[in-house]
Amino acid sequence: MTDTPMGTPRWVLGVDSGGSGLRVALAPVPGARSTADDSRTDLAESRADTAVSRQPVRTGPDGIDAGHLMEQLVPMAKALLDEAGGGAVKAVAVGAAGMATLGDDLRARLPEALAEAFGVRRLALAADAVTAYAGALGQRPGAVVAAGTGMIALGTEGRTWHRADGWGHLLGDCGGGAWIGRAGLDAALRDHDGRRGGSAALRARAEAFFDGPVSELPAKLYPRTDRPAVLASFVPEVAGCAAEDPVAAGILQAAAVHIADTAAAVCPPETDCEVALTGGLFGIGDPLVVPLKEELAVQLPRARAVPAEGNPLEGAVVLATALALDALALPCDGRLLHVPDAKD
Amino acid sequence: MTDTPMGTPRWVLGVDSGGSGLRVALAPVPGARSTADDSRTDLAESRADTAVSRQPVRTGPDGIDAGHLMEQLVPMAKALLDEAGGGAVKAVAVGAAGMATLGDDLRARLPEALAEAFGVRRLALAADAVTAYAGALGQRPGAVVAAGTGMIALGTEGRTWHRADGWGHLLGDCGGGAWIGRAGLDAALRDHDGRRGGSAALRARAEAFFDGPVSELPAKLYPRTDRPAVLASFVPEVAGCAAEDPVAAGILQAAAVHIADTAAAVCPPETDCEVALTGGLFGIGDPLVVPLKEELAVQLPRARAVPAEGNPLEGAVVLATALALDALALPCDGRLLHVPDAKD
Numbered sequence: 187m188t189d190t191p192m193g194t195p196r197w198v199l200g201v202d203s204g205g206s207g208l209r210v211a212l213a214p215v216p217g218a219r220s221t222a223d224d225s226r227t228d229l230a231e232s233r234a235d236t237a238v239s240r241q242p243v244r245t246g247p248d249g250i251d252a253g254h255l256m257e258q259l260v261p262m263a264k265a266l267l268d269e270a271g272g273g274a275v276k277a278v279a280v281g282a283a284g285m286a287t288l289g290d291d292l293r294a295r296l297p298e299a300l301a302e303a304f305g306v307r308r309l310a311l312a313a314d315a316v317t318a319y320a321g322a323l324g325q326r327p328g329a330v331v332a333a334g335t336g337m338i339a340l341g342t343e344g345r346t347w348h349r350a351d352g353w354g355h356l357l358g359d360c361g362g363g364a365w366i367g368r369a370g371l372d373a374a375l376r377d378h379d380g381r382r383g384g385s386a387a388l389r390a391r392a393e394a395f396f397d398g399p400v401s402e403l404p405a406k407l408y409p410r411t412d413r414p415a416v417l418a419s420f421v422p423e424v425a426g427c428a429a430e431d432p433v434a435a436g437i438l439q440a441a442a443v444h445i446a447d448t449a450a451a452v453c454p455p456e457t458d459c460e461v462a463l464t465g466g467l468f469g470i471g472d473p474l475v476v477p478l479k480e481e482l483a484v485q486l487p488r489a490r491a492v493p494a495e496g497n498p499l500e501g502a503v504v505l506a507t508a509l510a511l512d513a514l515a516l517p518c519d520g521r522l523l524h525v526p527d528a529k530d
Numbered sequence: 531m532t533d534t535p536m537g538t539p540r541w542v543l544g545v546d547s548g549g550s551g552l553r554v555a556l557a558p559v560p561g562a563r564s565t566a567d568d569s570r571t572d573l574a575e576s577r578a579d580t581a582v583s584r585q586p587v588r589t590g591p592d593g594i595d596a597g598h599l600m601e602q603l604v605p606m607a608k609a610l611l612d613e614a615g616g617g618a619v620k621a622v623a624v625g626a627a628g629m630a631t632l633g634d635d636l637r638a639r640l641p642e643a644l645a646e647a648f649g650v651r652r653l654a655l656a657a658d659a660v661t662a663y664a665g666a667l668g669q670r671p672g673a674v675v676a677a678g679t680g681m682i683a684l685g686t687e688g689r690t691w692h693r694a695d696g697w698g699h700l701l702g703d704c705g706g707g708a709w710i711g712r713a714g715l716d717a718a719l720r721d722h723d724g725r726r727g728g729s730a731a732l733r734a735r736a737e738a739f740f741d742g743p744v745s746e747l748p749a750k751l752y753p754r755t756d757r758p759a760v761l762a763s764f765v766p767e768v769a770g771c772a773a774e775d776p777v778a779a780g781i782l783q784a785a786a787v788h789i790a791d792t793a794a795a796v797c798p799p800e801t802d803c804e805v806a807l808t809g810g811l812f813g814i815g816d817p818l819v820v821p822l823k824e825e826l827a828v829q830l831p832r833a834r835a836v837p838a839e840g841n842p843l844e845g846a847v848v849l850a851t852a853l854a855l856d857a858l859a860l861p862c863d864g865r866l867l868h869v870p871d872a873k874d
Contacts (some may be wrong), residue, residue, distance in 0.1 A: 287748070287749055348724075349723070350723035350724065350725055351719070351723060351725065353719050353747070353748055354748050354751075354752060356699075356712060356751060356752070356757060356761065357712070357715055357716065357719055357747055357748060357751065358716060358719050360716070368700060368701070371701055372701065372702060372704070375695070375697050375701055375702050376791075379693070379694035379695060379792070379795050380692075380694065380795040381694055381695065381791045381792055381794075381795045382791045382794070382795075383791070403697070403701055404631070404697055404698050404701060405631055407698075407700060407701065408698060408700070413700060417700065447720075447725045447726045447727070448723070448725055450725075450726070451723050451724040451725045451726075452723075
């Protein structure tokens with residue numbers, strides 16, 4: 187890192203690619219004597235500038251399309267750099283949904299493309315669960331539960347990643363947004379049919395929310411391509427009647443048990459281990475978080491539930507900063523977190 | 531019915547349209563003194579000739595395409611009639627998956643089209659659940675559970691239809707084939723992750739059945755358009771290890787409870803009411819049927835589980851025969867069972 191003239195501003199880029207688009211953050215590299223943990227503090231002070239594209243990166247036959255990602259990333263990052271007064275990009279971290287299984291094109295083409303565009307040779311390619319982890323806990327050991335429409339948990343003691351669930355709405359994501367929404371609509375239809383387990387309150391909410399009798403739900407749901415998101419859109423309604431409706435409360439209790447199962451499967455064995463909850467699902471608050479903390483206390487008495495320090499984009503900045511400082515401490519396994527041979 | 535010369539053979543057509551294609555049966559009208567119940571006996575003696583097309587009838591913007599159905603039905607029915615030596619078709623019953631919600635084109639165009647093709651003016655248009663009912667119980671009151679990839683129950687005391695579930699793999703079909711298969715794969719992935727509720731036996735079967743590690747299941751399942759059928763294809767594996775594996779046995783026990791819930795919601799209140807189980811799912815036999823009969827005894831002590839007498843195609847013949855004999859006794863509600871004004 188002696189090729190940058192003294193006084194030239196030094197930056198890192200964090201990138202978060204997901205179903206809602208591409209987000210980019212430019213953050214200064216902390217002073218040479220900073221540690222990776224200090225960089226966490228810098229982030230908390232929001233020194234990063236960010237840009238957002240609402241166009242999700244395309245997925246083609248080779249997986250996530252590196253060319254389409256670069257087309258969006260380069261102008262966004264150059265604009266951020268210009269606004270910040272210019273300087274050198276020392277490291278980039280790209281977090282992407284589907285990186286482990288759909289990241290071949292990114293792993294093959296991004297190192298050269300980023301070297302050409304920014305002269306940067308330090309690069310980390312991470313699954314979105316890894317950037318969620320780094321955003322929530324930095325580089326400390328622990329476990330992170332990331333829950334939105336889906337649900338995945340990732341834990342590490344520092345040597346390897348332990349992953350649980352994240353298998354999608356038909357094979358898992360147990361306790362996630364699509365799971366809870368589906369259970370709520372199941373209870374609404376049970377009430378319609380006169381089957382056991384029905385909830386008149388959830389039926390009334392479903393009829394108001396989806397604007398029509400529940401018998402029309404199949405015709406509204408199945409033609410959609412974003413079915414998991416449609417199911418998850420019903421979560422606030424389930425949470426909204428949990429205080430009065432025992433069926434809704436039972437659904438959130440069952441979700442809490444599934445989420446705790448998943449956290450327990452990845453949590454390192456150390457006592458006083460941190461477990462962070464991150465992702466939009468926890469925005470519903472107490473109706474889910476209270477039973478979840480109770481269940482974590484039962485299943486993981488050694489663990490301590492903590493708030494997530496930051497989001498996945500901030501996690502990408504944590505990874506890039508750690509790379510820039512030669513201080514990456516999270517496990518690199520080539521799939522969840524891939525760091526091509528560093529050259530600088 | 532005096533316009534057919536004495537001695538001319540008189541026939542009915544039963545039609546069953548579903549995801550696997552179109553099936554047509556030609557059966558003789560029983561003698562004038564026969565009752566609808568006698569016609570049941572004729573069917574049991576397999577006097578119907580059948581033809582099968584493997585091409586499912588197309589669904590367009592107006593629902594199930596009446597023109598595409600007629601294109602296939604007319605040559606098949608005329609060939610059956612020719613083989614049988616000719617004669618007059620007195621009534622037709624068409625059962626179709628999705629008839630209630632997707633049957634507008636059929637209700638609008640089939641009466642005239644069938645009158646033109648066969649000179650027949652007696653027509654019944656039925657949901658596949660109704661033909662399943664008529665195949666299983668004839669025109670007697672009771673309840674029928676039809677389970678394959680999906681799951682629906684239909685019951686009647688003779689005046690109205692009571693329907694429960696059949697809402698598809700994301701909203702219901704609780705205890706059906708896709709539900710059981712999905713639960714089995716969930717248990718396989720729980721074992722992979724080290725989550726509670728996992729089954730090593732189901733994981734081993736999933737790896738053998740889907741030819742690879744369970745972590746590859748999402749990439750195999752989600753790109754498919756026939757996801758419910760893929761899930762249901764795993765049912766025999768769940769059944770196959772239920773004797774040794776408590777997780778698999780628990781899945782089938784839970785399915786039995788859901789199926790009994792659904793039957794209980796539609797079963798008429800009469801004592802000694804018949805409940806028939808029909809559809810491919812029950813082909814797995816005791817691992818599901820034994821706990822289901824136990825659960826029915828608990829939830830519906832007044833009911834008597836009976837074998838289905840025939841399949842949905844035979845049910846269509848029951849309906850057509852009843853029409854031909856002016857003896858239709860099942861409820862006509864315009865959606866589940868629609869009989870345009872009879873003219874002869």
